[in-house]
Amino acid sequence: xxxxxxxxxxxxxxxxxxxxxxxxxxxMTKWKLKKKGRTPEPDTRFTGWAACLLCALANAMGWGLCRxxxxxxxxxxxxxxxxxxxxxxxxxxxxxxxPNEMLLAxxxxxxxxxxxxxxxxxxxxxxx
Numbered sequence: 001x002x003x004x005x006x007x008x009x010x011x012x013x014x015x016x017x018x019x020x021x022x023x024x025x026x027x028m029t030k031w032k033l034k035k036k037g038r039t040p041e042p043d044t045r046f047t048g049w050a051a052c053l054l055c056a057l058a059n060a061m062g063w064g065l066c067r068x069x070x071x072x073x074x075x076x077x078x079x080x081x082x083x084x085x086x087x088x089x090x091x092x093x094x095x096x097x098x099p100n101e102m103l104l105a106x107x108x109x110x111x112x113x114x115x116x117x118x119x120x121x122x123x124x125x126x127x128x
Contacts, residue, residue: 007067010079014063017083018056022047025090032091032099046094055086062086070117077113081106 026047033040045051062082069075084106092098115123 007064010067010075011060011064014079014083015056015060017063018059018086019052021055021059021083021086022051022090025087025094028087028099028102029091029095029097032097033095040095043094046090051090055090058086059083074113074116077109077116081109081113084109 029040059082063079066075066078066082069078084102088098088102088106111123111126114126
C-alpha cells in the first residue's frame with residue numbers, strides 16, 4: 001500500500017469521525033449545562049448537515065495530515081487532539097463554555113505527545 005493510499009484511508013476515517021463530532025459536542029453541551037441547571041436551546045447551526053459536513057472536512061484534512069507525524073502512536077494522539085479541538089470549538093461557539101474535563105484530557109494528551117516527540121526537554125517548556 002502506498003503512502004498516498006494510507007493517507008486517503010486516514011482522511012476517510014477522519015471524515016467519518018468528523019460527521020459524528022457535532023452530535024458529540026451537542027451531547028456534551030447538554031450534559032455540561034444540565035450540571036449547571038440550564039437547558040440549551042435547540043440550534044441546528046451546530047448540529048445540522050452543514051455543521052456535520054464542515055466538521056467532516058476539517059477532521060479529514062487534519063487526520064490526513066497527522067498520518068505523516070512519525071510513529072503511529074504520535075499520529076493517533078495528534079488525531080485525537082485534533083478531533084477534541086473541533087468539539088471544543090463547537091461547544092464554545094454555541095454556549096461560550098469550555099468543559100474543564102476536556103481541557104484536562106487534552107492537556108494530558110498534549111504533554112504525552114510533547115514527551116514522546118521531544119523527550120523530557122520538551123515537556124518542561126510545555127508548562128510555560
